[in-house]
Amino acid sequence: xxxxxxxxxxxFKSSPNPMLEALEILKKYWNHDRFRPLQSEIITSVLNGxxxxxxxxTGGGKSICFQVPAMMQKGICLVISPLxxxxxxxxxxxxxxxxxxxxxxxxxxxxxxIDLLDNCQYGNYKFLYLxxxxxxxxxxxxxxxxxxxxxxxxxxxxxxxxWGHDFRPAFLKISQLKPFFPNTPxxxxxxxxxxxxxxxxxxxxxxxxxxxxxxxxxxxxxAYMVFEAExxxxxxxxxxxxxxxxxxxxxxxxKSCHDIASQLQSLGFTATYYHxxxxxxxxxxxxxxxxxxxxxxIVATNAFGMGIxxxxxxxxxxxxxxxxxxxxxxxxxxxxxxxxxxxxxxxTSPSDYLQAQNQFITSLADKKYLNLVYNKLxxxxxxxxxxxIYETFSFNLNHFCQRYQLPVLKTYxxxxxxxxxxxxxxxQEFSEKISLQFIIxxxxxxxxxxxxPNDEEIILAILRTYPGVYEMETALNSTLVAKKSNRSExxxxxxxxxxxxxxxxxxxxxxxxxxxxxxxxxxxxKTINRVAKYLxxxxxxxxxxxxxxLHYIEENTVCKSQLxxxxxxEKTTEECGICSYCISKKRKKEPSENLTQKIIELLQNExxxxxxxxNKLKTPQDTLIITLQQLLENGIISISPNNTYQLTRSNT
Numbered sequence: 325x326x327x328x329x330x331x332x333x334x335x336f337k338s339s340p341n342p343m344l345e346a347l348e349i350l351k352k353y354w355n356h357d358r359f360r361p362l363q364s365e366i367i368t369s370v371l372n373g374x375x376x377x378x379x380x381x382t383g384g385g386k387s388i389c390f391q392v393p394a395m396m397q398k399g400i401c402l403v404i405s406p407l408x409x410x411x412x413x414x415x416x417x418x419x420x421x422x423x424x425x426x427x428x429x430x431x432x433x434x435x436x437x438i439d440l441l442d443n444c445q446y447g448n449y450k451f452l453y454l455x456x457x458x459x460x461x462x463x464x465x466x467x468x469x470x471x472x473x474x475x476x477x478x479x480x481x482x483x484x485x486x487w488g489h490d491f492r493p494a495f496l497k498i499s500q501l502k503p504f505f506p507n508t509p510x511x512x513x514x515x516x517x518x519x520x521x522x523x524x525x526x527x528x529x530x531x532x533x534x535x536x537x538x539x540x541x542x543x544x545x546x547a548y549m550v551f552e553a554e555x556x557x558x559x560x561x562x563x564x565x566x567x568x569x570x571x572x573x574x575x576x577x578x579k580s581c582h583d584i585a586s587q588l589q590s591l592g593f594t595a596t597y598y599h600x601x602x603x604x605x606x607x608x609x610x611x612x613x614x615x616x617x618x619x620x621x622i623v624a625t626n627a628f629g630m631g632i633x634x635x636x637x638x639x640x641x642x643x644x645x646x647x648x649x650x651x652x653x654x655x656x657x658x659x660x661x662x663x664x665x666x667x668x669x670x671x672t673s674p675s676d677y678l679q680a681q682n683q684f685i686t687s688l689a690d691k692k693y694l695n696l697v698y699n700k701l702x703x704x705x706x707x708x709x710x711x712x713i714y715e716t717f718s719f720n721l722n723h724f725c726q727r728y729q730l731p732v733l734k735t736y737x738x739x740x741x742x743x744x745x746x747x748x749x750x751x752q753e754f755s756e757k758i759s760l761q762f763i764i765x766x767x768x769x770x771x772x773x774x775x776x777p778n779d780e781e782i783i784l785a786i787l788r789t790y791p792g793v794y795e796m797e798t799a800l801n802s803t804l805v806a807k808k809s810n811r812s813e814x815x816x817x818x819x820x821x822x823x824x825x826x827x828x829x830x831x832x833x834x835x836x837x838x839x840x841x842x843x844x845x846x847x848x849x850k851t852i853n854r855v856a857k858y859l860x861x862x863x864x865x866x867x868x869x870x871x872x873x874l875h876y877i878e879e880n881t882v883c884k885s886q887l888x889x890x891x892x893x894e895k896t897t898e899e900c901g902i903c904s905y906c907i908s909k910k911r912k913k914e915p916s917e918n919l920t921q922k923i924i925e926l927l928q929n930e931x932x933x934x935x936x937x938x939n940k941l942k943t944p945q946d947t948l949i950i951t952l953q954q955l956l957e958n959g960i961i962s963i964s965p966n967n968t969y970q971l972t973r974s975n976t
Contacts, residue, residue: 375534382657386513390477399472403453405479411453425451441467456494481512485524489650499530516650519893547902548884549669569638573623576644585623594619600627635662641669645680648869689738697738712842719840722803745855749841760831761797785809931968
């Protein structure tokens with residue numbers, strides 16, 4: 325008997341025991357010797373036929389909670405999830421283990437859908453993944469009713485609540501499965517839910533006397549750090565040198581992914597990048613570099629992370645404010661899954677609030693704007709009133725916005741809302757159509773422009789907009805380049821073809837516009853009026869969520885871990901002892917009068933940034949920042965309009 329079997333027998337002396345079988349399946353397919361906290365309790369509840377609610381933080385192993393019990397029973401497990409990428413990832417992982425699984429994702433034709441559902445009914449499949457929107461199709465619902473379903477798992481269950489951070493009305497229809505599967509347990513899973521959202525999930529999914537399992541939101545090995553940094557790249561460099569283990573840097577947009585990765589490479593770090601606009605092969609290649617630790621750092625947008633379980637991530641750094649605490653907690657929680665000490669660092673600067681306000685609040689669509697976009701969209705595709713249902717079109721967001729002079733981000737938010745309301749379906753393929761890289765030196769490019777003055781404005785617009793275009797293949801927005809060069813898009817494309825022919829650039833044009841499907845007939849204001857109440861509530865929620873992020877950053881008298889736990893309704897006064905607040909509190913007991921005096925003396929001569937002060941004083945960054953914070957709090961110094969420190973007038 326091997327050590328694993330010995331462990332099983334000691335743990336479960338009375339055999340046969342369903343959890344003994346569960347552990348054997350866990351070992352056979354996932355190669356784990358034991359369950360993580362609460363997994364065995366959740367599995368036991370499901371096997372007992374009990375409706376179950378499970379709140380497990382990121383990295384808690386939610387998928388095991390439905391995959392293992394489904395493997396133990398006859399029939400198929402229905403998994404409802406809003407995340408297409410995660411569904412595809414989980415199905416691929418199951419198939420690699422020779423477990424039969426299918427996902428009914430978007431853009432599958434009806435004939436193929438029928439075949440897939442036939443496979444589920446007659447082909448001994450164990451898992452069927454689909455989005456909640458699929459349940460709104462009557463014929464799919466009818467087919468599902470005829471399946472031998474042993475468990476219904478609802479992933480990302482917070483989407484059922486109007487107070488959840490990603491509310492989708494289609495989730496409200498899931499409860500209609502209850503009467504057809506009265507003896508089949510429902511398992512609702514989420515990684516982040518406030519008390520109100522948890523109550524909504526139980527109510528809206530019609531869970532009957534559910535067993536509730538909830539892990540604490542405390543991650544005792546993660547040090548939550550908030551630092552104000554005028555030079556964020558310099559601060560990142562310091563952090564990565566101090567902690568050379570695998571790291572993730574979250575940024576706001578695709579351009580920042582390329583820029584920061586390139587800057588880190590120039591500083592001697594091995595760095596790669598990841599965002600939704602990359603081709604699948606490049607995503608896989610870059611992911612592999614990081615997973616195999618051939619790259620220390622992966623710079624990514626929030627498109628990165630779903631289904632990623634790398635235990636030894638030492639540091640997760642956010643360079644801009646997150647949209648809400650739910651997203652921040654999940655992204656920060658990708659650090660330290662091996663239970664060793666790790667760091668979740670949020671770098672802030674005075675301009676961050678304005679940027680976040682513009683991105684998350686100013687760009688919100690109100691009812692009037694939503695109506696405008698919906699009408700323009702129907703006109704754009706020449707859809708008559710009362711028509712258009714199930715029609716699919718190729719769609720370019722930039723072209724649409726340019727034609728009607730609409731702001732891109734606000735329009736994208738409006739389309740995303742219409743997508744979540746199931747009024748339309750928009751494939752999330754907003755990668756640029758064009759990518760290029762200059763393959764001659766900058767000196768040769770200057771020479772080319774002098775010989776071809778008609779092309780100069782377009783080339784300069786490209787170089788100013790995409791500074792990394794010499795180092796790597798870069799996605800290019802031809803509409804934006806046309807606007808910046810005061811030329812037509814046709815002229816821009818002609819110049820790119822010319823540059824390619826003369827071997828100045830490598831240039832690829834990709835036909836990957838988004839696909840847009842209308843799910844309802846056109847009814848203009850009647851359509852928008854029906855969903856306007858959800859829009860108003862979601863806009864209010866987004867505003868309050870951003871305020872919670874600001875509170876987390878600006879509150880300097882409470883432990884950061886405590887702030888996070890309190891936000892999610894876990895009332896506690898316990899301090900973690902390792903966050904930026906707890907460390908500053910310890911150091912405040914040992915103020916450095918000598919350092920304080922040196923800072924004041926230097927600022928008597930000139931205003932200086934923290935980096936300049938550090939170079940002059942040769943003191944650790946953390947110590948300097950804490951001393952500067954004390955001087956700011958006591959009114960001895962202030963921050964000047966150009967983000968340097970200055971003595972207040974009363975101290976000059």
